[in-house]
Amino acid sequence: MIINSMFNNYQYSSLCQHWLKGLFLSWLFAFSTPSFAAQAVATVSxxxxxxxxxxxxxxxxxxxxxxxxxxxxxxxxxxxxxxxSVSSGTSFVNGVVTRQTEWKIAVAAKEVGEFTIPSFRLGASQTDPIKMTVLKSANKSASSPSKPEIKIDAESNKDQLYVGESFRYTVRIRIGEQMSQAALQAPSGDGLNVRQIGEDRQVETVLNGRRYLIITRDYQITANNAGDILLRGAKFTGNLIKGNRGFGSTLQIPFEQQADDLSLSVLAKPADYKGLWLPTEALELEQQWQPDVQEMEVGEPISRTITLRIKNAEQSSLPNLNLQYPNSVRVYNENPVYGSDNEFTSMTIKQVIIPRQAGEISLPALSINWWNTATSKQETSNIDGLTLSVLPGDPNSQAFLPPQVLQPENAVPTDNNVQTEIIRDSGWWPWLSLCLAILWLTTLILLFIEKYKRKQQPRNLISAQVKQPLSPVEGMIQALDQDQPIQLQSYFQQWLKHSPNHPQHDELHKAIQNVMQCAYSKDKSQKKETIKRDALLIMQELNKTTIRDVNAKSSALEPITPQ
Incomplete structure (x- = not known):
């Protein structure tokens, strides 16, 4: 009642009322959030x-x-x-709060037999029961020690394959002992090439109250010789740590365990097989054109991306994809990109193709012969070629040129309304001329001061006021600076359409060719920077000449000729 009276007598503002509502909702949410059950695990030594x-x-x-x-x-x-013995703690790592409570209890069995350590309930969590074997005495248990809790298993996806074919061999080790200097030796066999794939995978688990570490490692094995071959299993070695570490009395016992051997039947290459020998269970060949067109102009680039994926194959066994292109195109090859995914080894190559002349141009198809080891048959994978209709291009196209360049080079502004008057009597004209001269000098002084002030302003503020399209020369400079060879070639073709007889044509064309060859060649030495610097100097000088010509045309006045 007292609280209600206080709320009725005191006039709260709307802002205060909203604040109280938010505080109440936060309090309600905090106490209504469900608590998740913690996980409890019981283990024995x-x-x-x-x-x-x-x-x-x-x-x-x-x-x-x-x-x-x-x-x-x-x-x-x-x-x-x-x-x-109880210990508890809280840690904060990478924004994650971790809490843990641990009990350690010394336990001893009262009698011989098979017993179970029951489960323990801790709040909403419960541990799993643990089965125990109790012998007559500890001495008898020590005289006939149990087998170490270590197990190694191996599996492969096939035991029959062809020469040059690869398969996967997986090793799993389950360790339930304390060990030191643990190591895993790879499987081996005559005429076999063994290579580890990726990194080891580790996971911890609890089985019947014992904590185990499980390690998984994959190998790729390739057969080099035909016949029956014995694959000796992987071997796990190390030292078992025995004794009571609490009293400092420990003993290291050498240990080794080997996975089962595997008999392999390696078949020879069929006598009637033709082409490069590629034995595999699956082979995929794909391509992509960008842009996907069938008509283009001379100098426009088109890219071709080819992807080859082979199952269980060594990277060194992937074939070289050599395509014979006609002389009517220029081809730039990028370095192959290799990868692996879901037991497949992939190779991706990209080619940039630029037509050099007009007409019908046929780009070649590609075929790869391979041996399907799953069906024991020869197969062929294909990708189609492409027929391009190449146009000579429109030399009058000026879509990418700024407006001031659109004028013909010999254009001279004219004014047909200019009239000339002959003054025979000076009269008041000299005085007017003197006044105009003074005003003109004053204007020049003011313009000089204004120009000086503008020079002190940042250049980007001036350029931000007027934004014009890039000229072909400016576009080439920008593409060269951003390392974009395709745009560089495109801007060069635009400049070539409007300046076919330019005195620097040959010099610039040679510089562009050097940059393109360097961009798509395998050689990535410091020579590339020298070639780019030489080309940039040519383009900058060409850009200065163009700007001077444009300014001269735009600022020239028609001479006044008295009639």
Whole structure:
């Protein structure tokens, strides 16, 4: 009642009311957010023990919980146990908060038999039960030690293949012991080329209360000789750490375990096979044209991207894709790009094709013969060629030129309304001329001052006021600076249409060819920078000449001739 009276007597502003509503909603959301159950895991230091032999029971919860929340009374029937050692902590890494609580308990079995450590409930979480084997005594257990909790398995996707064919060999190691100097030796065999694929994959898991580390590694194996070959399995070696580390008494025991051997049947290349020998289960050949057109003009570029994907193949076994193009086009090849994805090895090449003359031009197709090891048959993969209708181009096209360049070179402005008057009597004219001269001098002085002020302003403010299209020469300079050879070639063709007889034509054409050859060649030495610098000097000098010519034409006045 008192609170209601306070709210009725006090007039809150609308802003205060909104603030109170937001505070109430935040409070309500905080208390209504559901809490997620933490994960609890129980592990033991060993599963096979003797009567009264002490082993360690560890229970982990990924949250901060009450240290008295663990109830161990379920162990009273078959086990003795000591006071738990409890630790808890919170860490903040990369914006993620991690909490953990851990109990360590010393446990010993009371009698011989097969027993189960029951599950423990901690809040909403519950651990899994653990099966234990209890022998008559610890001494008997030590005289007949159990097999180390280490297992190595290997699998392959085939045991019959052809010469030159590759297959995948996967090794998995499950480690449930403490080890040092662990190493994995690759599989081997006469006439086999073995290569590791990618990095090792590691994951931790808990099986029957024991914590295991599982390591997976992949190999690619290629057969070089025909016949029956024995593939010796991968071998895992290292030292087992035994003893009570709490008292400083540890012992390292050498350990090694080898995966099962595998018998391979390697078939020879068929006698009637024709072409480059490519044995594989799958081969894919694709291409893409950009732009996808069938009609273009001389000097316009078109790119061709070819992708070859072969399953379980070595990069060194991929063929060279050589295409014979007609002399009517100029071709620039980029370096191949290699990759791997889902057991496929890929190679991608890109070609830039520029027609040099008008007419019908046929770009070649491509065919690859390969041997399908799944069906034991020869197959051929193809990609089509392309027929281009190349036009000579429109020499009068001036779409990319600025307006001042659109004028003919011999254009002279005319004014047919100019009249000449002969003055026979000076009269007041000299005085007027003197006044005009003074005004003219004053104007020149003001213009000089204004020009000086403008020079102090940033150039980008002046250029931002008027934005005009790039001229072909300016476009070539920009394309060269941004390392875009296709745009450089396009702007050069525009300049060539309007200046076919320019005195610097041959010099600029040679510089453009050097830049294009350097851009699409395999040689990426420092010579490239020298070629670009020489071409840039030519273009800058050409640009200065063009600007002087345009300014002269736009500012010239027609001479006044008295009649």
């Amino acid at each position: 060993k599963n096979i023990v003797g009567v009264n032999e002490v082993f360690q029971l560890t229970i982990n919860v990924d949250d901060n919980v009450n240290t008295n929340a663990l109830d161990l009374s379920n162990l009273d029937v078959h086990f003795n146990y000591g006071t738990p």
